[in-house]
Amino acid sequence: xxxxxxxxxxxxxxxxxxxxxxxxxxxxxxxxxxxxxxxxxxxxxxxxxxxxxxxxxxxxxxxxxxxxxxxxxxxxxxxxxxxxxxxxxxxxxxxxxxxxxxxxxxxxxxxxxxxxxxxxxxxxxxxxxxxxxxxxxxxxxxxxxxxxxxxxxxxxxxxxxxxxxxxxxxxxxxxxxxxxxxxxxxxxxxxxxxxxxxxxxxxxxxxxxxxxxxxxxxxxxxxxxxxxxxxxxxxxxxxxxxxxxxxxxx
Numbered sequence: 001x002x003x004x005x006x007x008x009x010x011x012x013x014x015x016x017x018x019x020x021x022x023x024x025x026x027x028x029x030x031x032x033x034x035x036x037x038x039x040x041x042x043x044x045x046x047x048x049x050x051x052x053x054x055x056x057x058x059x060x061x062x063x064x065x066x067x068x069x070x071x072x073x074x075x076x077x078x079x080x081x082x083x084x085x086x087x088x089x090x091x092x093x094x095x096x097x098x099x100x101x102x103x104x105x106x107x108x109x110x111x112x113x114x115x116x117x118x119x120x121x122x123x124x125x126x127x128x129x130x131x132x133x134x135x136x137x138x139x140x141x142x143x144x145x146x147x148x149x150x151x152x153x154x155x156x157x158x159x160x161x162x163x164x165x166x167x168x169x170x171x172x173x174x175x176x177x178x179x180x181x182x183x184x185x186x187x188x189x190x191x192x193x194x195x196x197x198x199x200x201x202x203x204x205x206x207x208x209x210x211x212x213x214x215x216x217x218x219x220x221x222x223x224x225x226x227x228x229x230x231x232x233x234x235x236x237x238x239x240x241x242x243x244x245x246x247x248x249x250x
Contacts, residue, residue, distance in 0.1 A: 001198050008205035009123065016079040018203065031059040034117060035067070037233035041247055042145045044069075048112035051139065053102050054119055058084025058095065064115075065093040072111075074100040103128065105135040112144055118151040121215070122186070122207025133222035137250060146224065146248040149233070153186035153209035156241045172196045181209055212243040224248040 006014050026034075038044070046068030052061040055073030057080045065071045065088070073095060075081050081097050088095045102116075114136050121129055136146055163180040172195040179188045190203040212229070219227055226249040231242035238245070 001193075001200050003200040003202070005202045005204060008203055010120070011076045013079060015203075016077045018201075020079075025057050025059050028059065028063070032063045034233065035060055035063045038115065038117075038147050041228075041230070041233065041235060041245070042113060042147055044113045044145060049110070051105075051111045051114045053114055053116040053136070055084060055097065056080045058087050058097070060115065060117055061095050061097075062088055062091060062093060065095050066091070072096045072098070074098045074102070074105075076101055101132075103132045103135050105139045107139040109141045109144075110139050112141055113147060114140060114144070115147045117147075117149050119148055120152045120207070121150055121210055122152040124208070126208075126218070129218055130221060133218055133224075137223040140250045142250060144250045146219075146246075146250075148219075148246040148248065150210070150215065150244045150246075152207050153181060154243070155181070155184065155209045155211040155214075184209055212238060212240050215243075215246065219246060219248050224250065 006012065006018065008015050010016070044050070047070075049070040050064055050072070052058075052064065052071060052073040055061050055075050056077070058073055061071045061073040061084065073081075073084060074097070075084075076099065078099055081099060084095075084097050088097075116136075124132060140146060163178060166177045168175045168177075174193040174195075175190065177188065177190045179186065181187075186205075186207050186209050188203075188205040188207075190205075192201045192203070194201070216227055216229065228247040229238035229243060230236060230245040230247070231238045233245060
């Protein structure tokens with residue numbers, strides 16, 4: 001069998017294709033629900049200018065534009081941006097999409113809200129994350145809002161760091177995954193044996209894991225004066241073991 005190794009990064013075209021094949025993006029219905037939940041937590045209203053940070057295939061940007069928001073979408077994955085442009089054109093929506101990182105933002109006082117849904121922080125070093133949040137802060141208008149829903153590994157006080165192993169079967173594929181947290185980093189390896197294609201693909205991922213306090217501290221250092229934290233989009237308060245949603249005011 002052929003064998004290849006993919007070190008997971010969102011900029012990598014192989015990783016982008018694999019995400020589409022194995023997981024894919026949620027439905028339009030789910031995307032609309034998530035947008036409405038964000039509206040409820042932030043108080044943002046149509047007419048505002050929004051930056052969709054890590055916009056993927058444009059699923060949130062499109063729903064926001066349909067509601068009457070002015071929207072710009074940025075992402076590091078060109079494959080997803082191409083799909084976003086096609087979907088937006090089909091809907092007759094004027095949305096600007098750019099191949100760009102958050103740390104590459106140059107605007108000042110430009111957006112009423114910056115929207116980052118399932119945002120992966122763990123590929124950035126602490127210094128890069130600080131710069132990332134600082135550029136976001138600068139790009140917001142006075143009284144602007146940064147909506148942050150994090151994705152990726154978390155450090156919790158009662159969490160074990162033992163290695164987790166799992167097997168799964170999917171049609172003609174066998175999948176083995178291993179996860180562990182060591183010295184503040186999560187290491188994940190996923191081996192896919194595809195009998196039809198006669199190939200073995202090994203995905204490797206390393207992400208820094210963040211605690212509840214760490215994320216809040218970096219946001220504060222970046223300049224945000226008021227940070228509300230929730231464990232879900234229904235507005236239930238966060239704690240050290242359940243967290244992931246941050247509403248940050250400039």
